[in-house]
Amino acid sequence: MKIYSFVFVLISSLFILASCDNDVLVKPSAMLRLDYPKPEYRIVETGCPYNFAMNENATMMKKKACGINIYYPNMKATLYLTYQDVRNNNLDSLMQDAQKLAYDHTIKANSIPAYPFVNPDSKAYGMFYPINGNAATQAEFYVTDSINHFLNGALYFDAKPNFDSIYPAVVYLREDIRKLMETIIWK
Numbered sequence: 001m002k003i004y005s006f007v008f009v010l011i012s013s014l015f016i017l018a019s020c021d022n023d024v025l026v027k028p029s030a031m032l033r034l035d036y037p038k039p040e041y042r043i044v045e046t047g048c049p050y051n052f053a054m055n056e057n058a059t060m061m062k063k064k065a066c067g068i069n070i071y072y073p074n075m076k077a078t079l080y081l082t083y084q085d086v087r088n089n090n091l092d093s094l095m096q097d098a099q100k101l102a103y104d105h106t107i108k109a110n111s112i113p114a115y116p117f118v119n120p121d122s123k124a125y126g127m128f129y130p131i132n133g134n135a136a137t138q139a140e141f142y143v144t145d146s147i148n149h150f151l152n153g154a155l156y157f158d159a160k161p162n163f164d165s166i167y168p169a170v171v172y173l174r175e176d177i178r179k180l181m182e183t184i185i186w187k
Contacts, residue, residue: 066083067083080154086144112131117143124143132163140153153180155174155177
């Protein structure tokens with residue numbers, strides 16, 4: 001019985017040693033590559049007190065009270081725009097509400113930097129909040145002329161938030177938001 005055990009151990013050891021002769025091949029790291037079409041912008045007529053440049057790869061759906069949804073079918077994302085009149089000195093409360101909407105995501109977000117936006121030529125002033133992390137929205141913003149008009153927006157994806165997976169689309173769409181803010185025209 002001891003001889004059989006010895007022979008079994010010896011043969012098993014030979015197989016293990018023979019299999020160790022193969023070189024280990026380390027596979028290089030790879031990143032997912034997602035290419036989106038180069039954005040081409042055109043000024044859209046909204047029928048509301050504001051117009052802006054929109055990516056031609058998106059579709060615009062008008063909602064009630066001059067709200068607009070900009071849908072990106074390739075990324076399954078929607079930019080929700082809400083328009084409100086500035087009246088009776090309510091600009092402070094409108095800005096506070098927009099900031100609250102952005103900072104409500106601090107529970108899931110890794111960071112929410114705030115970037116001021118100022119364009120005196122078009123009388124557009126606002127704030128851009130890129131939201132980093134697995135939050136429900138990936139960007140919030142508002143833009144106003146400080147007298148008559150206030151527009152705020154939020155970017156949502158039609159998927160469970162996974163920031164690593166949607167990051168390339170987030171970067172692409174944040175640029176569209178910046179373009180919208182830069183090209184807004186008040187009527």
